[in-house]
Amino acid sequence: MTKLTVWAASVMLVTGAAAQPPTGTTVPENPNLFSSEDRDAVIQFWSTPDRYTISEPDDAAQKGLWQVRLTTAGSTWLLSYNRKRNLNVPPGQVPKPQTTEQTEWEKWVVAKLNHDRWEAWQLARAANRTTLNIDAPVADKTIPTAEPESPGPIPPALLGLVGNPPKFAEAVVPMQHTIAFDDITLKYRDNVRVSSPRYAYYRFAKGVNSEGVSMARMTQEQIDNLFETARVSERDSHILRAVSELEGGFDAVNTYDTGYVSVGFIQFASLKDGGESLGGLLAQYKKDDPTHFNQDLHRFGIDVTDTRVLDIVDPSTGAELTGNAATMKIVEDPRLVAVFQRAGLKSEAFNAAQIRSAKAQFWPEQDALTVKLNDGSTLTGRVSDFVRSEAGLATLLDRKVNTGHIDILTNVLARMAPDVHPRTMADYAPYEREIIQAVKYRKDYLADASLQQPGDSAARRPERVATNPRPVVNTVPTQTPVTTTQTPPVAKTPVVTTPTPTRGPAHVVPPQASRGRAVRHGPHKDKDRG
Numbered sequence: 001m002t003k004l005t006v007w008a009a010s011v012m013l014v015t016g017a018a019a020q021p022p023t024g025t026t027v028p029e030n031p032n033l034f035s036s037e038d039r040d041a042v043i044q045f046w047s048t049p050d051r052y053t054i055s056e057p058d059d060a061a062q063k064g065l066w067q068v069r070l071t072t073a074g075s076t077w078l079l080s081y082n083r084k085r086n087l088n089v090p091p092g093q094v095p096k097p098q099t100t101e102q103t104e105w106e107k108w109v110v111a112k113l114n115h116d117r118w119e120a121w122q123l124a125r126a127a128n129r130t131t132l133n134i135d136a137p138v139a140d141k142t143i144p145t146a147e148p149e150s151p152g153p154i155p156p157a158l159l160g161l162v163g164n165p166p167k168f169a170e171a172v173v174p175m176q177h178t179i180a181f182d183d184i185t186l187k188y189r190d191n192v193r194v195s196s197p198r199y200a201y202y203r204f205a206k207g208v209n210s211e212g213v214s215m216a217r218m219t220q221e222q223i224d225n226l227f228e229t230a231r232v233s234e235r236d237s238h239i240l241r242a243v244s245e246l247e248g249g250f251d252a253v254n255t256y257d258t259g260y261v262s263v264g265f266i267q268f269a270s271l272k273d274g275g276e277s278l279g280g281l282l283a284q285y286k287k288d289d290p291t292h293f294n295q296d297l298h299r300f301g302i303d304v305t306d307t308r309v310l311d312i313v314d315p316s317t318g319a320e321l322t323g324n325a326a327t328m329k330i331v332e333d334p335r336l337v338a339v340f341q342r343a344g345l346k347s348e349a350f351n352a353a354q355i356r357s358a359k360a361q362f363w364p365e366q367d368a369l370t371v372k373l374n375d376g377s378t379l380t381g382r383v384s385d386f387v388r389s390e391a392g393l394a395t396l397l398d399r400k401v402n403t404g405h406i407d408i409l410t411n412v413l414a415r416m417a418p419d420v421h422p423r424t425m426a427d428y429a430p431y432e433r434e435i436i437q438a439v440k441y442r443k444d445y446l447a448d449a450s451l452q453q454p455g456d457s458a459a460r461r462p463e464r465v466a467t468n469p470r471p472v473v474n475t476v477p478t479q480t481p482v483t484t485t486q487t488p489p490v491a492k493t494p495v496v497t498t499p500t501p502t503r504g505p506a507h508v509v510p511p512q513a514s515r516g517r518a519v520r521h522g523p524h525k526d527k528d529r530g
Contacts, residue, residue, distance in 0.1 A: 031322055033303040033311050039318040042301040046315035050180060052335050057176045057189060064128035064136030066171045068120045068143060069191050072203050074168035079200035081109065084161045090442045091402070094198055105158045109165075111151035113197060117143045117169040124171035142197045169197065177208065179338040184345060186210070186338045192256045206332045207256025210341055212249025215241055215265070226348065230355035235452075239394045240266075240358060242451055243401060246442055250351040251344025255331045261310070263340045265351075266358040266401055274310035274327040277361050283308040284360070285353040292349035300339040312336060364396040364406055369425065371413045379417075381425025383409070388429065390452040391445040392436045399441045412438045 034042070046052065056065060082088065085102060087095035097103040121143050128136045139145050154164070174191040188208035215223055227237040244265040248254075254262040259269035261278060268278040282304035286293045297303065301313035310326040313319070315335050330336040343350040364383050371379045383406075387393060396406050412435055413428060420427055428435060432454035436446060445451055 031305050031311055032320070033305065034298075034301075034313050034320050038298070039313050039320065041299065042313045042315065043318045045300065046335060052180075052315075053178045055176050055178070057174060061132065061134075062136075063138075064124065064134060065131060065173050066124035066127040067137050067174055067191070067193070068117060068124055068169055069172045069174075069205075070194055070197055070199060070202055071167055071170050072205055073166040074116075075194075075200055075202035077162065077165045078168075078198055081162050081165075082200060091201060092195055092199075092442075094196075101155075101157065105155055108151050108155055108158065111149065112154075112165065113168045114144050114148045115151055116167050117197060118148055120167075120169040120171045127171060172205070177334040179335055181338070181342055184342055186341055188334050188337065190334075194256075201257040203258055203260075204256050204331050207254070208334050208337055209254040209256055210252060212252035212265075212341065212344060214249045215244060217249075226351055227355060229348065229352040230359075232355055232359060235390060236359065236363075238451060239390050239397060240355065242390075242394045242445065242448060243397050246398065247401070249344065250354055251341045253337050253341045253344075255334075255337055260327050261330045261337075261340075264344060264354045266354065266362065268354070268357065268361075270310055270327050270330075272324055272327065274323045275308050277357075279304055279308035279310060280361050281354060281357040282310070284357050285350065288356075289349050289353065292347060296343040296347045296350050297339060300336075300342075302336060302339050358401075362397055362400045364400050365393060367406060369410055369413070371410050371417065371422075371425075373414070373417050373422075379413075379422055379425060385425035386428035387432055387436070389432060389436075389454045389456060391448060392432055392454055394445040394448070394451060395436045395440050398443060398445070399439065402441065406439070408439050409435070 057063075082095055085095070085098070087098070089095045097106045121137070121139060124137055125135060128134055172191045174189045174193075177188045177190065179186050179188075188210060190206050190208055192202075192207060192209055194202050223237075223241070227234075227240075232240065247265055247267045250265045252262075252264060252267065254267065258271075259267065260272055261270040261274075262268065263278055264281070266277075268281045269276055270278040282293075282297070282302075283306075286304055301315055303311045305311050305322060309323050310330070311320065311322045312326040312329055314321060314329055315333060321329055344354075365387070367383045369381055369383065373379060383393075383396065387396065396409070399406050399408070413422075416428070416431060416435070420431060422428055433446065436454065440446070446453065
């Protein structure tokens with residue numbers, strides 16, 4: 001064991017980087033989805049020597065052990081700061097102040113953020129000099145290189161509205177987690193470097209992530225085969241692929257934000273209680289294809305109840321946990337996270353199940369709408385009555401995937417009603433472009449030349465579904481890498497000045513959202529589900 005490894009092990013004990021029992025969890029009645037033989041097999045698999053190792057990162061000797069990270073408490077305060085001002089923007093963006101008073105608050109928040117990050121940087125540099133005799137980490141654009149002025153006392157009105165803020169940054173030691181299956185080895189780092197020092201959805205320092213293998217890195221034949229297996233039309237595959245660019249690959253995983261456990265190309269999320277869209281995905285996969293479900297998940301300790309809630313076996317103790325307790329165990333134990341990523345890399349059946357579940361859970365086309373008109377009457381119909389383009393459906397799918405709903409659509413229709421004079425929902429069809437422009441969320445799909453646009457003559461082109469879908473084969477595309485190393489997203493937004501909104505990374509939720517995720521960055525997204 002190297003001197004660096006010994007130091008890293010001691011740091012784990014001091015900083016709590018090693019797994020600790022989850023706090024605030026509840027343990028529902030055991031559903032007994034795993035027999036005693038199943039549990040023994042799970043423990044035997046995970047107890048194999050070198051199956052799971054925790055170490056210092058591979059680049060620690062060059063970049064340092066200690067790093068600057070956003071605090072989970074600071075991130076939580078920032079979300080409250082946004083919501084108390086009734087300012088909700090897509091993940092990755094910073095809402096603009098709306099009043100002179102809010103402008104002063106924003107200046108104070110930026111000053112504190114800069115000062116906290118500079119202080120954390122000093123602590124990290126001092127620790128790295130002491131332990132490794134190197135001057136690291138190098139300051140990025142989010143860290144002032146000279147000591148900034150103290151922010152001074154918090155404005156009283158801001159204190160009264162949001163409460164006393166914690167430190168926004170701290171010096172931490174990210175640890176590397178290596179999980180070796182028989183057919184693939186996966187690596188992650190905890191204490192994830194999120195997309196922005198103001199990221200409002202960071203919740204779990206022990207969480208990890210990987211953005212996975214994006215569809216852009218898959219061949220057209222591989223993609224076509226998957227969508228044919230899932231029996232999804234050509235038109236719908238265009239839309240799903242466009243939105244997935246904001247989420248990640250089929251093997252994408254994330255356990256550090258308000259989505260709790262998020263998996264796959266649409267980032268199916270468990271949220272706190274272990275159900276939601278991830279529970280829906282797993283339940284349908286288990287029902288439709290129990291053989292591959294067992295091969296991909298159950299044999300490693302992951303299952304789902306009849307009520308669509310996560311159920312797992314603790315790899316260390318063999319205890320069967322359900323719901324919130326299962327969710328928190330996955331958050332704290334990268335071995336279980338790796339099971340999902342391995343399935344996304346190795347199982348065509350699992351990936352096809354993701355496509356089918358995304359269509360079943362999030363597709364907006366048949367969503368029912370009720371619009372209250374100025375004369376007191378109501379208009380009812382469906383999204384398909386007036387949204388007919390790929391760009392329009394992609395925009396609504398983006399909102400639904402990230403926030404769990406498309407409630408904004410009825411508000412826009414009601415606002416436009418005096419000019420449209422609708423007698424049916426179909427009367428809104430000529431105004432599709434204006435409607436979609438008003439409800440766009442993370443990306444402007446009206447500017448995406450690869451998608452059919454409102455008014456295009458082919459917007460209603462016939463759907464082509466494979467009449468003889470290919471048999472499911474549990475193999476990974478040939479170009480999939482054998483080892484996936486998680487690289488935390490790089491923050492790009494400077495914090496030395498009062499920020500203006502920027503478009504979020506290609507993957508967390510408004511107060512009223514029920515399932516949006518906070519979730520992620522870069523190609524992996526942040527789900528807006530606070």
